[in-house]
Amino acid sequence: MDRPADIVCDALVVGGGAAGVAAAVELCRAGLNVELVEQRPALGGAYYRQPAGGATATRPGSRRARQWSRLLDELRGAGVTPRECHVFLGVDTHGLALLDDRKGGRVRTVRTRAVIVAVGAVERVLPRPGWQLEGVVTAGGLQMLIKESGEAPTGSVLIVGNGPLTVALAADLARLGRPAVAVIEAGDPMTRPSAALRMAAFPGLVAEAAADLTRMHAAGTPWLRGSRLTTITREDGRLLASIEDRNGASRQIRADIVALHDGIRPNHFGLPPTTRDGLVVLHAGDCREALGVSSAEADGRAAAREAVALLSGAAAQRHAPEVTRQRRVQAVLASLFRPIRDDGGLAALPDETVLCRCEGRTVGQLRAMLTEPDPVGAREIKLNGRFGMGPCQGRFCADNVQALVSAVRPASQTVPLSRDRWPARPVLISALAAEEEAREE
Amino acid sequence: MVVVGAGIVGAATCYFLSKRGFRVRLIEAAAPAAAASGAADGAVSVASKRPGPMMTAALAGIALYRQLEQDGLFAGLFKSRPTVMVAENEKEAERLVEHAAALASEGMGLRYFEGGALRRHLPGVAPHVRLAVEVGEEGHAIGYEIVRRLIAASGVTVERGVAVTGLGPKDDGSGATAVRTALGVVEADHVVIAAGGGSAALLGLPHATQPRKGQLVVTERSPALAASLPGSLMSCRYLLSKDAIRVASAETGRRFGLVIDPLRTGQFLIGSTREERDDTGNDHDAVSRLLASAVKLMPALARLRVIRVFAGVRTATRDGLPIVGRMPGFENLLVATGFEGDGICLGPLIGREIARMVAGETTELDLTPFAPGRFELRSLVA
Ligand SMILES: Cc1cc2nc3c(=O)[nH]c(=O)nc-3n(C[C@H](O)[C@H](O)[C@H](O)COP(=O)(O)OP(=O)(O)OC[C@H]3O[C@@H](n4cnc5c(N)ncnc54)[C@H](O)[C@@H]3O)c2cc1C
Numbered sequence: 001m002d003r004p005a006d007i008v009c010d011a012l013v014v015g016g017g018a019a020g021v022a023a024a025v026e027l028c029r030a031g032l033n034v035e036l037v038e039q040r041p042a043l044g045g046a047y048y049r050q051p052a053g054g055a056t057a058t059r060p061g062s063r064r065a066r067q068w069s070r071l072l073d074e075l076r077g078a079g080v081t082p083r084e085c086h087v088f089l090g091v092d093t094h095g096l097a098l099l100d101d102r103k104g105g106r107v108r109t110v111r112t113r114a115v116i117v118a119v120g121a122v123e124r125v126l127p128r129p130g131w132q133l134e135g136v137v138t139a140g141g142l143q144m145l146i147k148e149s150g151e152a153p154t155g156s157v158l159i160v161g162n163g164p165l166t167v168a169l170a171a172d173l174a175r176l177g178r179p180a181v182a183v184i185e186a187g188d189p190m191t192r193p194s195a196a197l198r199m200a201a202f203p204g205l206v207a208e209a210a211a212d213l214t215r216m217h218a219a220g221t222p223w224l225r226g227s228r229l230t231t232i233t234r235e236d237g238r239l240l241a242s243i244e245d246r247n248g249a250s251r252q253i254r255a256d257i258v259a260l261h262d263g264i265r266p267n268h269f270g271l272p273p274t275t276r277d278g279l280v281v282l283h284a285g286d287c288r289e290a291l292g293v294s295s296a297e298a299d300g301r302a303a304a305r306e307a308v309a310l311l312s313g314a315a316a317q318r319h320a321p322e323v324t325r326q327r328r329v330q331a332v333l334a335s336l337f338r339p340i341r342d343d344g345g346l347a348a349l350p351d352e353t354v355l356c357r358c359e360g361r362t363v364g365q366l367r368a369m370l371t372e373p374d375p376v377g378a379r380e381i382k383l384n385g386r387f388g389m390g391p392c393q394g395r396f397c398a399d400n401v402q403a404l405v406s407a408v409r410p411a412s413q414t415v416p417l418s419r420d421r422w423p424a425r426p427v428l429i430s431a432l433a434a435e436e437e438a439r440e441e
Numbered sequence: 442m443v444v445v446g447a448g449i450v451g452a453a454t455c456y457f458l459s460k461r462g463f464r465v466r467l468i469e470a471a472a473p474a475a476a477a478s479g480a481a482d483g484a485v486s487v488a489s490k491r492p493g494p495m496m497t498a499a500l501a502g503i504a505l506y507r508q509l510e511q512d513g514l515f516a517g518l519f520k521s522r523p524t525v526m527v528a529e530n531e532k533e534a535e536r537l538v539e540h541a542a543a544l545a546s547e548g549m550g551l552r553y554f555e556g557g558a559l560r561r562h563l564p565g566v567a568p569h570v571r572l573a574v575e576v577g578e579e580g581h582a583i584g585y586e587i588v589r590r591l592i593a594a595s596g597v598t599v600e601r602g603v604a605v606t607g608l609g610p611k612d613d614g615s616g617a618t619a620v621r622t623a624l625g626v627v628e629a630d631h632v633v634i635a636a637g638g639g640s641a642a643l644l645g646l647p648h649a650t651q652p653r654k655g656q657l658v659v660t661e662r663s664p665a666l667a668a669s670l671p672g673s674l675m676s677c678r679y680l681l682s683k684d685a686i687r688v689a690s691a692e693t694g695r696r697f698g699l700v701i702d703p704l705r706t707g708q709f710l711i712g713s714t715r716e717e718r719d720d721t722g723n724d725h726d727a728v729s730r731l732l733a734s735a736v737k738l739m740p741a742l743a744r745l746r747v748i749r750v751f752a753g754v755r756t757a758t759r760d761g762l763p764i765v766g767r768m769p770g771f772e773n774l775l776v777a778t779g780f781e782g783d784g785i786c787l788g789p790l791i792g793r794e795i796a797r798m799v800a801g802e803t804t805e806l807d808l809t810p811f812a813p814g815r816f817e818l819r820s821l822v823a
Pocket residue numbers: 014015016017018019020037038039040043044045046047048086087088089118119120121122123139140141143165168264284285286287290291292293294296297424
């Protein structure tokens with residue numbers, strides 16, 4: 001017989017960002033017994049990321065800070081005590097949700113009727129030759145670091161990629177007196193007048209973007225639009241980035257840190273996809289559709305209402321007008337930042353480009369496998385090709401591997417490489433084995 | 442020739458038939474190594490066997506791995522290393538001594554370790570371990586790697602995603618067999634059913650085999666810790682649990698046979714359960730019990746991280762012996778299934794022997810104990 005669960009509740013909410021907190025509040029108000037878990041030491045998520053112990057928030061009293069404290073008040077009012085430093089690992093085959101309690105050093109089991117997964121978005125980063133080098137980071141990761149520490153990293157930063165976040169990071173660095181070397185942008189919003197016009201419908205966003213651009217410009221950071229990075233190499237202890245502009249002319253830029261960013265996408269990695277065996281599983285916020293913070297909060301509340309209905313056996317539909325509105329915003333932004341030219345995507349990458357950084361597996365190795373006469377499937381790409389088999393288990397490479405498979409073998413059906421098997425994250429054996437040891441003593 | 446199933450047994454059969462110049466079609470419901478052969482530990486080992494046909498087969502299986510490694514076919518895929526059986530208490534030590542005596546009587550080279558010598562030889566194992574017996578000249582191979590190598594070497598393109606739905610006589614009244622698939626009827630001079638857990642249903646022997654699930658755990662890399670083990674560590678409880686196949690399962694439906702296997706990559710594979718079930722899910726209860734016993738045996742494992750868990754389904758038979766040979770009454774229909782926890786070790790060997798049978802030669806291994814005729818046969822449904 002299985003041992004009884006450590007925690008029993010009506011609903012488990014995973015993720016302490018806007019969506020998760022809002023969902024927990026609504027579930028609680030509906031009279032359910034709710035557990036809210038967050039992997040980090042504090043709630044906040046990506047947008048409301050809180051400074052780590054001691055550091056001061058970059059801008060207390062800002063609109064962002066006020067919105068967050070309003071959400072926290074609601075949470076307190078509803079009587080939810082969140083569990084921090086608890087990493088959700090997935091749902092096991094007996095329907096138990098598993099949490100890695102990193103402080104307690106053990107895995108806890110949860111028997112629940114519903115799980116609302118609100119784990120946010122992750123950054124999309126496309127492989128580029130040399131991206132596996134030390135010193136290459138993600139722009140969003142760097143932004144989080146700045147939010148937590150209130151400080152800029154040591155060394156010069158080159159920001160590369162696509163989308164508004166690169167400019168936001170450049171503005172943050174400028175604010176801290178450590179402007180970036182340059183921002184390399186694949187798109188060119190200045191040449192998309194129709195999209196720019198549609199932006200006018202969202203004045204708040206325009207004002208924010210204008211402020212960021214002004215700050216970046218004043219700090220002397222050049223915005224090289226319509227350009228892309230072709231390779232990164234290491235030379236004399238620094239990174240050397242080769243940049244190609246829209247006319248194919250190339251130049252080289254040196255930096256200590258290269259921050260990459262190709263947009264954000266829902267984080268659905270290793271998570272239970274849908275309701276099964278009577279356990280209601282819903283996704284909410286950016287992990288359902290990456291539409292920004294106000295949409296995430298609205299979707300969190302809507303997901304909670306949906307869960308309450310489903311648990312009482314009623315039919316349910318997710319309804320949140322703010323989500324629809326933000327979807328329009330994101331569509332405009334996407335056309336504004338659409339890359340100037342097609343660089344051929346993953347299919348154009350040279351063979352030596354590393355695709356799976358954990359195990360150092362390259363584009364060439366995958367190509368070789370895919371061009372064999374026998375049409376290998378997802379399982380063989382993983383098992384025999386060793387793609388997505390390292391510690392990240394595909395978290396960072398599965399999408400790219402998949403994209404390259406579709407590019408090389410467009411005729412084949414798509415092969416899903418991601419997995420919904422627990423543990424969603426590596427977990428210490430001592431934490432998994434702890435309970436049994438205690439029992440045996 | 443038609444071979445049904447691209448697990449290790451089907452792949453090996455395909456390879457040895459192709460090598461003899463037969464034209465082979467390898468028909469597979471899913472993909473190569475999609476079932477047990479891709480979800481197994483890969484002990485190529487005799488250590489846990491008792492004298493008898495399975496021990497004889499395992500010894501021949503190991504010898505063939507070694508030979509194919511030297512010939513180049515399995516180059517880089519067969520890791521030669523001993524199995525170290527350990528006893529954690531008095532009862533297990535007694536059982537281990539008994540077992541070792543039986544192995545020794547078959548001429549196997551063993552080394553015994555106790556006290557200080559044990560600590561020096563196995564610095565990573567817990568102090569309470571009383572006795573270790575090292576069985577030399579064994580090895581490890583990863584099922585899906587072997588399958589891939591065999592299929593590539595045979596030059597056959599697997600017919601993927603094609604399930605065989607039944608068998609029947611050829612239209613020409615010759616008494617020969619044809620296989621039915623969703624894509625139509627495939628006729629052949631010989632049909633080999635190597636469909637693992639799917640075999641019995643095809644042969645009209647639904648009760649000849651039963652599924653036995655096993656859960657396994659993979660850790661992150663830890664080359665130094667992995668190098669501290671001369672080979673895989675096998676808890677003696679494995680033997681006791683093998684003794685008690687039916688007794689213990691009544692209570693929990695599952696048994697735990699702990700094997701800690703250091704892989705070439707520096708990772709550890711820790712397995713596995715034996716559960717009378719037919720699914721590939723992983724549950725926290727089983728995994729945490731397995732890991733607790735692993736940590737008890739090798740405390741330093743506690744600080745490694747688990748990166749993956751998975752499960753596979755073994756195909757077991759009532760008498761614990763595989764089913765290999767010609768189906769009585771069907772001169773051109775052969776079967777090879779029911780390898781439970783030994784198919785990685787035995788797969789290549791069985792493939793070679795099946796090819797011999799097809800070619801009308803006498804087999805090198807005595808296959809009579811495995812003959813399909815020992816089960817009550819229902820006639821094949823036409
Ligand atoms: C790099 C980056 C920059 C962004 N910049 C902006 C911006 O400027 N403006 C804007 O409107 N939006 C921005 N967004 C999007 C914005 O962060 C989100 O819209 C908002 O935070 C979404 O809220 P959420 O609750 O859905 O997810 P999040 O706020 O991301 O919260 C998810 C939470 O789940 C936790 N979590 C994840 N996995 C687990 C697990 N397995 N177990 C336990 N907890 C887990 C995370 O630690 C996190 O706290 C950005 C997103 C990213 C990734």
